[in-house]
Amino acid sequence: MPPDEPESPKIGLREKKKRKTRMTLQQQALRLFREQGYHATTIEQIAEASEISPSTFFRYFSTKEALVLExxxxxxxxxxxxxxxxxxxxxxxxxxxxxxxxxxxxxxxxxxxxxxxxxxxxxxxxxxxxxxxxxxxxxxxxxxxxxxxxxxxxxxxxxxxxxxxxxxxxxxxxxxxxxxxxxxxxxxxxxxxxxxxxxxxxxxxxxx
The missing domain is CATH 1.10.357.10 (Tetracycline Repressor, domain 2)
Structure with missing residues (x-):
């Protein structure tokens, strides 16, 4: 890294866990979309595949559309x-x-x-x-x-x-x-x- 280039801020454990959960949700959602189609896949199915509750899903994404776009x-x-x-x-x-x-x-x-x-x-x-x-x-x-x-x-x-x-x-x-x-x-x-x-x-x- 060049000396005049600022170091990237370190990511805390909480932020790492949050990012990992978001990635898991997107990965499981994409798998379900491939297997059964976007419209046939529900938030409940994505949450279950990600081993979280549907209410927890909404802490990370406000809608199924947001899961794809964000x-x-x-x-x-x-x-x-x-x-x-x-x-x-x-x-x-x-x-x-x-x-x-x-x-x-x-x-x-x-x-x-x-x-x-x-x-x-x-x-x-x-x-x-x-x-x-x-x-x-x-x-x-x-x-x-x-x-x-x-x-x-x-x-x-x-x-x-x-x-x-x-x-x-x-x-x-x-x-x-x-x-x-x-x-x-x-x-x-x-x-x-x-x-x-x-x-x-x-x-x-x-x-x-």
Whole structure:
């Protein structure tokens, strides 16, 4: 670790237990979804498979939809973004944060993210819920970028940039869903690189 890079805060035992329970719930839910379908799977079944009570389930996820849409990635990526050197522009810092942030997760966790994304795109109510969630995601991106640039969080250029990044993430989800062989993290980086380059589209050898 470079000397000027802040160390990641240690996770306490309580937080580790909470994270482990959330992962167990998602893992068991995905298994049940594969075996019997999303709609046929109940919260009671997920709780039973995870060896907890239904009431305990709601301490971790407010709904079955939240179990698919929510994860531990945002806080990790935010910390990684905030820890990037100040001389990087926002896209460079974001690309570096994605690379270092996702490196902290196991392949099993990445595979689960991919499966949840595919599920979100294929189940209408999950897709609708994700669209509602996007406004919060846009504001979150705008917030950390504005703080980095020392600009107001409602700065129009910052909001526009956040919208562009969110669009990139949506395109990556759709592309990877249609191309299972594509590496999710590498595709995010490639898409952000295209955004940084200003999308120099080429047709028949000519730049548009």
């Amino acid at each position: 994860d531990e990635y945002d806080p990790v990526l935010i910390r990684a973004f905030q820890g990037q050197p100040p001389d990087l522009n926002p896209i460079q810092a974001l690309r570096a944060a994605v690379s270092s942030g996702f490196a902290m997760f196991s392949q099993e966790e990445k595979d689960a993210l991919r499966e949840r994304t595919d599920l979100m795109l294929s189940v209408p109510e999950l897709r609708a819920a994700s669209l509602i969630q996007m406004n919060d995601s846009l504001l979150l991106i705008a917030e950390i970028v504005a703080d980095r640039l020392e600009r107001p969080r409602d700065d129009f250029e910052v909001l526009t940039f956040a919208g562009a990044v969110l669009g990139v993430m949506m395109s990556v989800q759709l592309y990877c869903s249609s191309n299972p062989e594509a590496d999710f993290v590498a595709t995010i980086d490639e898409a952000l690189a295209q955004l940084e380059a200003g999308f120099p589209f080429v047709r028949h050898g000519s730049v548009l």
